[in-house]
Amino acid sequence: MAPPFGNDSKEASSEAGNRGPRGTSRRSLLAGVAALGALGAAGCSRVATASGTDGGELLDRLKAQGVVRLGIAGEIPFGYIDKDGDLTGEAPELAKVIFKRLGVDRVQPVPTEFGSLIPGLKSQQFDVVAAGMYINAERCAQVIFSDPDYQMLDAFIVRKGNPKNLRDYKDVVKSKAKFATGTGYAEIQYAVEAGYKESDILIVQDQVAGMNAVEAGRVDVFAGTALTTRDVVKKSRKVESTEPFSPLVDGKPHVDGGGFAFRPTETKLRDAFNVELAKMKESGELLRLLRPFGFTKNEMTDMTAKELCGG
Helix, strand or coil, X not given: CEXXXXXXXXXXXXXXXXXXXXXXXXXXXXXXXXXXXXXXXXXXXXXCCCCCCCCCCHHHHHXXXXXXXXXXXXXXXXXXXCCCCCEECHHHHHHHHHHHHCCCCEEEEEECCHHHHHHHHHCCCCCEEEEEEECCHHHHCCCEECCCCEEECEEEEEECCCCCCCCCHHHHHHHCCCEEEECCCHHHHHHHHHCCCHHHCEEECCHHXXXXXXXXXXXXXXXXXXXXXXXXXXXXXXXXXXXXXXXXXXXXXXXXXXXXXXXXXXXXXXXXXXXXXXXXXXXXXXXHHHHHHCXXXXXXXXXXXXXXXXX
């Protein structure tokens, strides 16, 4: 998730995390999973907390209880409940593997709005955020992150043939193209940094709405993640996805990365998670696991959370 730029009030397959299911809006998906969240909360509204022990005791407690609660935001392909009512997505599937290797046999979803993930984690509504959340300095001030399990570039949805030859945000500004992106997307800030007036940006719900806007001629271009744009255009004969590119932040090419978030006290759990994640990266198992969700070798990364946090 994807992922908004320092604004967690709402996420529409964010990019990173700003995705909705194929053919279904994110809003309708969340409505469908809300009941699951309520049921989970009814059973136990709080999870086990860490003691004052250095590094926290949550990992030991999770092993003892045999289940870890995952905060998800109902976003394909990052973390969602599928049509059969099963938890899936790149982050939950990765969590299933790693936590099993850490001695925790089961994962349990706790669906919520994207903007409620960090508050929910901090208030102990669940143990870990497993939503493909972009790692940035604003979030690193509130939680600790695993190293990213994927990296993500941006891409555009444009009319077939890309008549305005839009390859990056500077092209959008120079051509005076009508520009759209999603609610809370990081792409808002990237466009503004390139010189696009924020008040002129059309904000839509998600990449499906963005594709529809381009098809209808309401805008010339919709910006999102490379993964979600290339996936959604498969449904259309009128639009295409551009080649992935790096947006500029402070004048330098920027690559986003997404990972798992933990409460700041739980460094022991985070570190153990990172050890298993590193093994999966090195063996190629991570790519094999994430490939069914549209991830390719281009989305694999050796970046660290420290780099993305600005440390």
